[in-house]
Every structure is written in structure tokens, then in C-alpha cells.
Amino acid sequence: DQQVKQNSPSLSVQEGRISILNCDYTNSMFDYFLWYKKYPAEGPTFLISISSIKDKNEDGRFTVFLNKSAKHLSLHIVPSQPGDSAVYFCAASANTGTASKLTFGTGTRLQVTL
Amino acid sequence: EPEVTQTPSHQVTQMGQEVILRCVPISNHLYFYWYRQILGQKVEFLVSFYNNEISEKSEIFDDQFSVERPDGSNFTLKIRSTKLEDSAMYFCASIYSYDFARQYFGPGTRLTVT
Numbered sequence: 683d684q685q686v687k688q689n690s691p692s693l694s695v696q697e698g699r700i701s702i703l704n705c706d707y708t709n710s711m712f713d714y715f716l717w718y719k720k721y722p723a724e725g726p727t728f729l730i731s732i733s734s735i736k737d738k739n740e741d742g743r744f745t746v747f748l749n750k751s752a753k754h755l756s757l758h759i760v761p762s763q764p765g766d767s768a769v770y771f772c773a774a775s776a777n778t779g780t781a782s783k784l785t786f787g788t789g790t791r792l793q794v795t796l
Numbered sequence: 797e798p799e800v801t802q803t804p805s806h807q808v809t810q811m812g813q814e815v816i817l818r819c820v821p822i823s824n825h826l827y828f829y830w831y832r833q834i835l836g837q838k839v840e841f842l843v844s845f846y847n848n849e850i851s852e853k854s855e856i857f858d859d860q861f862s863v864e865r866p867d868g869s870n871f872t873l874k875i876r877s878t879k880l881e882d883s884a885m886y887f888c889a890s891i892y893s894y895d896f897a898r899q900y901f902g903p904g905t906r907l908t909v910t
Contacts, residue, residue, distance in 0.1 A: 716898060725800070725887050725901035726839065771839060783829065783841040783852060784889075784899055 685709045686774050688787035695794055701759040703790050705772030708753065712774040716784065717746060717757045720769045729770070730757070762794045798822040800902035802888050808908045809878055817873045817905045819888030828871045829889040829899060830863065832856070839887065845871065878909045 687706045695701045705715075713734040718726035732739040732746045732755070739746050745758045759766055772787040801820045809815050821828050830842040844851040845863050862874045871890075875882055885906050889899040 718901075723904070723906070725802075725903045728898050728900070731898055773839075783844055783854075784831075784839075785841065786839040788838045 684788075685712075686772055686785050686787040688770075688772055688790050690790050691788070692791040692793070695762045695792065697764055697794055697796050698761045701757075701762045701766065701792055701794070703757040703759075703770050703772075703792065705755045705757075705787055706753060707755075707774050709774070709776065709785075710753075711776040712785075713777055714775040715746070715748060715755050716773045716775070717744075718771045718773060718786075719766075720771060720789070726771060759792075762792075764794050764796065767792055767794050798900070800888055800890055800900050802886075802902035802905050804905060805903065806906045806908070808910065811880060811909055812877050815875050815878055815907065817875075817886050817888075817907070819871045819873075819902055820869050821871055821888065821890035822892075822900055823869070825890035825892050825900070827851075827891045827893070828863075828865070830873045831887045831889060831901075832884040833887065833904075834881075834884045842873075842886075875907075878907075880909050883907055883909045 685708050716731040717729040719729050720726045730741050730744045730746050732748050737748050748755045769789045769791050771789045773784040775782045803818045828845040831839050833839045841854050843853045843857045860876045864872050885904040887904045888902040891899050
């Protein structure tokens, strides 16, 4: 039951260029979306999020776009830096009024090359 | 920034043994979670905990698993009789309020069952 999908397991981008990571979801109840970055042997680190009432959220080099009708979101990193090399997980949450769990995608490994 | 901490960082145990994984959530947080990530797979929700009781659990969280908040700071996950397939990274997470979906993750405990 893959409610959150990241169809690209890996992505390689040159330093200074734009990285675009994509995520699709199927559950219409999701109303909050997050991107987490993860290095090996560490826990996921929050990067940026977006509520379903918005279509764009920006934080420095990171921008998340949400297309509700397509059930699609993307993370743009501009410019990409070598330190951005990590696995990026898309996650989604449905506000059920209780301790809402996060549903994660399978991750995209980003490698930023010099 | 405040951090979630987890101990031990790595636990090796024999099949059938009991293990307890420990977490110290961020001090004013009220909602607590356990997730796991089997090597190469996505991060999966196990259980959420609020007000000293389980809010939600996944199908993975069967009778072999239990959670407890024995005092005001620790949050534990117990696996009563470990199986080989329990080998994974286990992440604890916490948030202050369910209105804020951004969960803060600990660094994880690598559980190896032999």
C-alpha cells in the first residue's frame, strides 16, 4: 500500500544546478507534506513542509511545490551544493485530530557532483 | 535546537531475546512515535503515544511490541521476543502538538538480531 511514492530512486546533479525531487501521493486525506533529508546512520532531518492550503513554500535554497489536483509535490534545490548529497524522503500527514503519523515515500538518493 | 536522543546507538541480540530501545523526546513535547527502517526500505510508522496511551499502531506493531513512558522523560519500545526480521533502524520522534506535523527524529538505534 504505497500511499506516498517517490519514483526516482536516485538523482545526480552538478553543483550549482537545480535539483528537482518528485513525490506523488494517493490518499486524499493528506493535508500536510514534508521533506526530510537523511544521511546514513542518522535520523531524518526536517527540511521544509507545505500545508494543503498552499501551493508553494520557500525557505532559502529550498522550495516545495504542491499540485493538489495531480496529487504531486516537488522539492527544488537551487543552487545544489555537494553537502546536499543525501537521501530525501517525502512524507505526508492527515490531520485526524490525534497524534497523526507520517507516511513516508521510499526516498530519492541525491548526489551532487563537482 | 533541541534534540531527541536515543540509546543505544547499536544493539545486537539473539533471536528470541527481549530488547528495550530507549528514547528521550524533546522536553515539552507531548506526542511520541516509533518508526523503523529496514535496510534499503522506507521509514515505516509503528506506533504513536499520547497522554500515556497508544493513539495509533500499525499492523507491524503486534503483541511482541510494547511502548511505555516510565517517567517524565523516557519513552521506550520493547520487543519481547525478537525475530530476524526485526533487524532494522528504529527511530523515535516527538512533537509538541498534533497541529504541527513536523516531527523531530532521533538518530536511531540499529537493532541487529542474529
